[in-house]
Amino acid sequence: MLRPMSESKLLLVAAVALIDPDGRVLLAERPAGKQLAGMWEFPGGKVDAGETLEQALIRELQEELGITVEKSCLAPFTFASHAYETFHLLMPLYVCRVWEGTVQPLEGQRLAWVKVGDMDSYPMPPADKPLVAMLRDLL
Ligand SMILES: Nc1nc2c([nH]c(=O)n2[C@H]2C[C@H](O)[C@@H](COP(=O)(O)OP(=O)(O)OP(=O)(O)O)O2)c(=O)[nH]1
Numbered sequence: 001m002l003r004p005m006s007e008s009k010l011l012l013v014a015a016v017a018l019i020d021p022d023g024r025v026l027l028a029e030r031p032a033g034k035q036l037a038g039m040w041e042f043p044g045g046k047v048d049a050g051e052t053l054e055q056a057l058i059r060e061l062q063e064e065l066g067i068t069v070e071k072s073c074l075a076p077f078t079f080a081s082h083a084y085e086t087f088h089l090l091m092p093l094y095v096c097r098v099w100e101g102t103v104q105p106l107e108g109q110r111l112a113w114v115k116v117g118d119m120d121s122y123p124m125p126p127a128d129k130p131l132v133a134m135l136r137d138l139l
């Protein structure tokens, strides 16, 4: 059912496709207890008040994966715009091939480096479907 936007919140989430030298993309499993638990997502998270998209992403990558990313290494790629039941997700997706440090699951989440052709084996949130199609064209 269509609802006027005023009844549902717009949620801004910054996410990134980290791409390794073999062209594989990092996916992270959403932990039990969280919304969309068990789904595989692109690393990232909510943009806090006062943050730019890139600041939010750089912070999330440090918190969730323990890697350091420079703003200049975050290339805007595409975005998702998806109506969930209780909010509308607006999620810019960056691509990044250069970072400092080793990717670690600092929040206990399962991680997987996935060839874009194998992403069908990883259940992803509905908002991510068009993003995967675009990554297929890029990689
Ligand atoms: N990071 C990320 N979030 C996604 C993707 N696809 C998708 O629908 N989402 C949704 C799930 C959540 O509703 C929202 C991200 O919120 P979140 O709760 O994980 O944000 P966060 O990392 O800041 O976590 P928290 O500190 O609030 O626990 O975006 C995706 O590929 N990556």
Ligand SMILES: [Mg+2]
Pocket (backbone or CB within 6 Å): 043, 044, 045, 046, 060, 064
């Ligand atoms: Mg997150």
